[in-house]
Amino acid sequence: MSDQNNASVVGGKSFTAVAINCASKAGEWIKTKLGNYASLDIKYSSHDLVTEIDKGSERLIKNLVMTHFPHHSFLGEEGVEPGPEASAKALANIRDAEYLWIVDPIDGTTNFVHGFPFFCVSIALAYKGEVIVGVVYDPMKDELFVAEKGKGAYVHGKRMQASKDETLRGSLVATGLPADHHYALPLNLKGIQAIAPQVRNLRIAGSAALHLAYVAAGRLSGFWEIGLSSWDLAAGTLLVQESGGIVTDTMGKPYDLGVRNVVATNGHIQDELVAALAASNANE
Template sequence: MSDQLNASVVGGKSFTAVAINCASKAGEWIKTKLGNYASLDIKYSSHDLVTEIDKGSERLIKNLVMTHFPHHSFLGEEGVEPGPKASAKALEDKLDAEYLWIVDPIDGTTNFVHGFPFFCVSIALAHKGDVIVGVVYDPVKDELFVAEKGKGAYVHGKRMSVSSEETLRGSLVATGLPADHHYALPVNLKGIAAVAPQVRNLRIAGSAALHMAYVAAGRLSGFWEIGLSSWDLAAGALLIQESGGIVTDTNGKPYDLSVRNVMASNGRIQDELIAALAAANANE
């Protein structure tokens, strides 16, 4: 067993168990607030919303994590100023941490605000920059996606496996509409125009973390998006890798925490999807 896997338990406390507990408790609380938030603020753009529920969920998760692991570092979306530069800087400032919890307290806030049932809690733990635990919890469907590095990925306690589609033509693929209207959104729209005619169909459901969990579970064959942040991707990336899939940037470079333009798939359609974006100049 590697040192990293030995590191998955410290002082008798399982990192994965703590992540699951945090995601479950936050998700249960979020679900009780569906349709009942009090304040709504726009952060970076009209696509980038925050409520007091996002902030409360993050506080709940951080307090639980710090109770168990007071010396760990914590990076949560709501503790960072809006915008791509701020999120990149926040990650850079914490990359040297031995243990770093990376949290999106509600991925899919716009869906939550409108009562559209596609949002989740995303929690990852990185050890020296390498993600070793990933948990994505969908409170509406009560679906818990869990991965531990080297130990596989699971949903409903059953091991997940990516889809078997061999070509884009037979694949259901997802993407998003980025909050950055100046750069990322126009690039992603070019990608949508290029990819949509080449796939079986395209989905834009509004939660990158949940889309990635669906790739891991074989429900989608691929997902890409320009201009995401570490808290959108970290947990979902491990889910996909531990389910037999591939996660890179949109040019094919292997995933790490600094990746903002992501390409994830069952592996079989990865090259074809990267090529489709490149041909449209929609890969960065």
């Protein structure tokens, strides 16, 4: 831990403070653009949209990060070609960097485009492949979720704790509808069909990062999805872990930056959710 603690500040500049500043500034700007984007493009599928606001948000964040830490590496969604292969390749090329900022400038672009108020800015910092800072900012609710490795996770300045639900039957669980219609979407739909009857209820709100933040805050007891990318997961994963929850891949193996098929829970229902997905062949 001492190595990580020493790594949390460079030249007197707090990584967490910079991440919070970037997320807040980007989020405030995004909110002013709600309903006012000029261009809309389809990237990988009709579920995978991008606007000039996504690109502008990423530029804003990258410029701020590089002003403070010019020698750090940066991985942002809008700097990568669409599709799962491109996402995996982009991460593989940079994941061994000493300091790597991993950014989704708007997680939930489809919601943003439709004026559905469930989207966020997600910013993580990995040190030698391990996430040490995670910030998720919801500009519509002005909710800032912040975690530092080994120091807990907070929202509204109050420490978060994952829910205490003991079983799937008593749990509110979330998932998503992946952009990859060939592999990930059919698999996730199979999981939905299997899991929905086993839980108290299921939510699909359209932002993986916010779903993870809600698991950390105890508002959801679990979340799973197939075919996500590092920028969807990195910040939210640390929020969950620092709130007492557990994050693995859908096979039950520990989270790392390369995980694309994810299960995140309060810890109590982790094994049950992983097993339920496996039983329905909806885990890989």
